Amino acid sequence: MHKRFFLRAIAATLAAIGLHIPLAQAGEADNFPSKTVRIVVPVAAGGSADKLTRTLADKLSQLWGQAVVVENVAGASGTIGAAKVAKAPADGYTLLQQGEGLTLNAILFPELPYDSRAFAPVIKAVVNPQILVVNPGTGIRTFAEYLARAKAKPDSISLGLPGNGGIAHVAHEIITQETGAKVNYIPYAGGGPATLDVLGGHTNATLITLAAVTEYVRSGKLVALAVTTPYRSPALPDVPTMAEAGLPGFSVESWQGYFTPAGTPQPIVDKINRDIQTVLKAPDVRAKLEDMGFKVAGGPPAELAASLQTERPKYALAIKTAGISLR
Known part of the structure; x- marks a missing residue:
């Protein structure tokens, strides 16, 4: 009761000097x-x-x-x-x-x-790299091999996109523009289903937020080729950046908020x-x-x-x- 009376008094005082802050706003954040x-x-x-x-x-x-x-x-x-x-x-x-x-x-x-x-x-809660991963069955082990195959045989690599027109799509289109490496995009409703299809061998690769596939890379179920940021991720320190692996200056960082x-x-x-x-x-x-x-x-x-x-x-x-x- 005392608290509500105090808030009303504040609101009345502010109104008297020409400032209006609704009482609901003045106190509702506390509760x-x-x-x-x-x-x-x-x-x-x-x-x-x-x-x-x-x-x-x-x-x-x-x-x-x-x-x-x-x-x-x-x-x-x-x-x-x-x-x-x-x-x-x-x-x-x-x-x-x-x-x-x-x-x-x-x-x-x-x-x-x-x-x-x-x-x-x-709030912007986190920032994170995108990471290019492939199914081990592809035989691809490096970013250079990935680019070479995608250039020699356009559309032969199927790449699951965790959302059509998302940051992964934009990032890979920049890769295509800079290298001529063309892949077959398969859009999904999110990173979860895109990852599952790469794990199952239904698609060859995905470019996805690193946090979505860390455990699969560590266990060997997916092969990590490179990250999109200008820095390596401490979570997977052995995975090179795309700049290190053949695309100098390449940098794409995503975030979640x-x-x-x-x-x-x-x-x-x-x-x-x-x-x-x-x-x-x-x-x-x-x-x-x-x-x-x-x-x-x-x-x-x-x-x-x-x-x-x-x-x-x-x-x-x-x-x-x-x-x-x-x-």
Whole structure:
């Protein structure tokens, strides 16, 4: 009672001097969350985005004392899941997991089932390399061998894409443009199913977030050829960068973050940001994510907003130059 009276007094004082902050916004962040929080992952279960989100959801549930449910809503390069979050109440109880795909979709799709300003950035949680892996049965053991085969026999290598028009697609199109190595793209609804088909020998290769396949590379079930970042991953330190393996200057880094529907009160956005950072900084969580191949990021919502602005012209140019289209 005393707390609510105090908040009303603050709101009344601010209103008297010409500033209006809704009472609900002034105090609701203190009690957030008071019910189940849902995180929509717009790709199929089993991929890196799903693994990351389930790790965070488990710890957030413990921190908040409320259930945090992960819901996979795959399809249409992530736009179906994103549209679901865009239509949700702007109260912080529905979050969207997304990365650079949010920017790529805005470039590639002539029309989207949501407004381009439908989401409020919360946090860039991790950054990570993409990694090129092949089924051991292909006989390919190095990035140079991969390029040689793809150039000598165009389309003879089937490459599963964890999403048509995603960062892996963009990255490989840049490889094709720089080397002439052409492969047969097979799009999937996410990294999980794309990986399963390479493991089963139904496709030859995939270019995917490193964290999605770390365990398979370590066990020998997949052969890692190179990573897309200018640095090697501590999770797989023996895997060279593409720059080291034959493409000087090549660099593509992807990321995973979280958003709320636009209009979510800033105090709630800030609280979610702080709490996710608390989870990311926990030694056991950081160690687990880094072992998977992620690099923990963090930072305030404004940093993610700035990142979105910076990467759009870069990817728009790459898509235009490579001629990538969803049609």
